[in-house]
Amino acid sequence: MASRRRVVLTGAGVISPLGNSLAEFHASLLAARSGIRRLPEDVAQGSGVQVGALADWEPGALFSAAEAGNTDRVSQFAVGAASQAITASAIDLERENRERVGVYWGTGMGGAHTLEASYKHLYSTGEWRTRPLTVVMAMNNAAGSNVAVRFGLRGPFANFSTACSSSAMAIGEAMRTIEAGRADAIVAGGSESLLTPATLLAWQSLRTLAPADAADPAASCKPFDRRRAGLVLGEGAAAFVLEEESRAAARGARILARLTGYGNACDAVHMSRPDRGGQVRAMREALSESGLSPDDIAYINAHGTATAVGDVVECQAIREVFGDRPVRVSSTKSLHGHLLGGAGALELAAALLPFEKGMMPPTAFLEDPDPACALAHVALHAQAIERPRAVMSNSFAFGGSDVVLVAEQP
Numbered sequence: 001m002a003s004r005r006r007v008v009l010t011g012a013g014v015i016s017p018l019g020n021s022l023a024e025f026h027a028s029l030l031a032a033r034s035g036i037r038r039l040p041e042d043v044a045q046g047s048g049v050q051v052g053a054l055a056d057w058e059p060g061a062l063f064s065a066a067e068a069g070n071t072d073r074v075s076q077f078a079v080g081a082a083s084q085a086i087t088a089s090a091i092d093l094e095r096e097n098r099e100r101v102g103v104y105w106g107t108g109m110g111g112a113h114t115l116e117a118s119y120k121h122l123y124s125t126g127e128w129r130t131r132p133l134t135v136v137m138a139m140n141n142a143a144g145s146n147v148a149v150r151f152g153l154r155g156p157f158a159n160f161s162t163a164c165s166s167s168a169m170a171i172g173e174a175m176r177t178i179e180a181g182r183a184d185a186i187v188a189g190g191s192e193s194l195l196t197p198a199t200l201l202a203w204q205s206l207r208t209l210a211p212a213d214a215a216d217p218a219a220s221c222k223p224f225d226r227r228r229a230g231l232v233l234g235e236g237a238a239a240f241v242l243e244e245e246s247r248a249a250a251r252g253a254r255i256l257a258r259l260t261g262y263g264n265a266c267d268a269v270h271m272s273r274p275d276r277g278g279q280v281r282a283m284r285e286a287l288s289e290s291g292l293s294p295d296d297i298a299y300i301n302a303h304g305t306a307t308a309v310g311d312v313v314e315c316q317a318i319r320e321v322f323g324d325r326p327v328r329v330s331s332t333k334s335l336h337g338h339l340l341g342g343a344g345a346l347e348l349a350a351a352l353l354p355f356e357k358g359m360m361p362p363t364a365f366l367e368d369p370d371p372a373c374a375l376a377h378v379a380l381h382a383q384a385i386e387r388p389r390a391v392m393s394n395s396f397a398f399g400g401s402d403v404v405l406v407a408e409q410p
Contacts, residue, residue, distance in 0.1 A: 005178060008245045008256075009407070017036070018033065035234070036221055043195055049200040062080055075137070077191040101185045102155030102185075107167075188239070189238045192341045208307055221365070222306055224363060224369055227367075229306070259407050300327055303396040330361055
């Protein structure tokens with residue numbers, strides 16, 4: 001039987017509320033610097049949503065004015081993060097067979113800005129006309145397709161839209177595609193940009209969003225804390241270059257991590273209420289595929305959205321899989337908010353901090369831990385960790401889509 005092809009991460013790119021590079025993102029996490037703030041009135045409008053996590057983004061470095069006008073913000077983020085990842089990987093696309101280099105991307109809402117602007121124009125003017133590029137700007141696969149077009153990547157392409165697990169699924173499926181020999185490299189990740197009035201109003205109607213913290217709006221998202229009051233929506237993107245390990249080593253690539261485990265399970269219970277069983281199955285599948293035991297995982301970047309029920313269910317699932325082992329856990333959503341379809345990729349980037357810096361990012365503002373969420377939390381501040389063997393990143397979505405990734409030291 002042929003040995004399994006191994007997959008490594010050789011480049012990463014980030015557009016986020018905590019900075020627009022992997023280095024800026026990591027520095028903000030280590031400093032527990034929050035990107036959550038009061039939303040400007042032109043964003044919140046009449047939605048009633050008070051806080052969000054906006055990315056500070058100017059498309060001019062990558063797009064002409066005409067290109068930017070014809071490219072939704074979610075796709076701009078995707079191209080920005082992918083460009084960073086490709087540059088950081090030092091992969092020479094001019095020398096690669098681009099029919100063996102693909103794009104796997106995740107997004108929950110696609111071009112929300114384009115779609116909302118189209119409906120706003122229609123219903124405010126009564127004109128039954130919209131801009132000719134509305135469909136290709138708003139479609140869910142536009143972000144990944146823009147990456148493929150920008151870099152001429154003609155290999156396998158897939159778009160995933162499974163709410164909060166979209167980009168984690170894109171990375172996991174990209175790993176399996178390379179393992180199976182169907183590609184040599186894949187740019188994988190996800191993006192989201194849905195801070196529009198109508199989308200915010202829809203989320204507000206679910207009653208899952210946190211109000212602004214009265215003392216400090218930046219502290220509005222408090223995963224695992226007794227005071228938690230809901231999630232905070234964010235925007236941005238994260239991208240990785242995944243490569244077959246021997247090819248990456250042969251060209252002298254700097255390897256960020258080995259990607260060795262991917263778990264994918266469905267709750268099949270409820271559209272919005274999480275289920276411990278599905279989360280347990282996903283974590284165990286990721287461990288099994290990686291060939292690791294729970295003892296080998298030193299740190300978990302939890303899904304941790306700061307909802308009353310969700311945090312408890314995830315903590316129960318982690319305890320069921322890891323027992324009494326003191327695996328360290330944090331939710332970086334406390335700082336960058338919830339990127340929905342882009343969350344899994346961004347949080348995998350956060351989970352690499354123990355490899356990159358020997359530090360674990362914190363759950364900020366975790367001052368009064370909920371006893372129902374009892375775990376070995378990395379609370380308030382980043383903490384040092386001796387060279388860990390492996391880390392885990394959890395992404396659990398509406399619709400019951402549970403995805404777990406395991407990465408190991410390079």
